[in-house]
Amino acid sequence: MRAFIGGFVLALILVAAGGVAVVLTGIVPARQDVKPGTMENWAAKKSLAATMHREMPQPPYAFGSSDEAGFVKGATLYVQNCAVCHGTAHGTPTAIAQGFAVRPPQFAKHGVDDDPVGETYWKIEHGIRFTGMPAFDRTMDEQSIWQIAYFLKNLPSLPPAAKALWNDPSKVPPPTPAPAPSRMPGMPPESEHAG
Numbered sequence: 361m362r363a364f365i366g367g368f369v370l371a372l373i374l375v376a377a378g379g380v381a382v383v384l385t386g387i388v389p390a391r392q393d394v395k396p397g398t399m400e401n402w403a404a405k406k407s408l409a410a411t412m413h414r415e416m417p418q419p420p421y422a423f424g425s426s427d428e429a430g431f432v433k434g435a436t437l438y439v440q441n442c443a444v445c446h447g448t449a450h451g452t453p454t455a456i457a458q459g460f461a462v463r464p465p466q467f468a469k470h471g472v473d474d475d476p477v478g479e480t481y482w483k484i485e486h487g488i489r490f491t492g493m494p495a496f497d498r499t500m501d502e503q504s505i506w507q508i509a510y511f512l513k514n515l516p517s518l519p520p521a522a523k524a525l526w527n528d529p530s531k532v533p534p535p536t537p538a539p540a541p542s543r544m545p546g547m548p549p550e551s552e553h554a555g
């Protein structure tokens with residue numbers, strides 16, 4: 361019995377050491393331009409499904425379905441924050457979307473209108489690890505995230521004002537610009553550079 365337990369412990373140590381060696385030697389690629397392997401896909405999908413099942417909001421939701429103004433706000437926020445990866449009505453992926461190993465779905469072709477709105481909300485709020493999908497819980501309030509989720513849920517039947525933004529994103533004002541960079545320590549103010 362002692363030999364069996366010793367062999368079992370040794371096997372566990374060798375498997376763990378092998379896993380560490382695979383990671384430390386770069387055998388598991390960390391590049392965005394390489395498709396994920398079968399095991400990585402399996403593990404990521406199983407983990408995502410289990411996490412969403414446990415955490416996604418269930419009806420009744422904190423915010424009910426949007427009115428026309430809510431759909432317009434959702435469309436505006438979507439164009440400003442999401443369209444660069446997930447596209448708009450024309451369905452052509454941007455260069456950014458094409459650069460991900462895990463390609464973001466293009467909602468004009470692969471919509472989420474058949475998903476529970478709570479699932480879409482959860483994905484926007486928390487993001488998805490090992491993909492390019494960021495979490496928006498620190499940059500958007502809860503109502504804004506729900507407005508995007510309801511906008512996506514209702515893509516096939518949007519009111520005209522929201523549909524116009526989906527069809528022509530150039531009608532959406534740019535998002536709030538990033539703050540101007542501060543000057544580097546030890547550098548003179550810009551007025552001293554002009555000579």
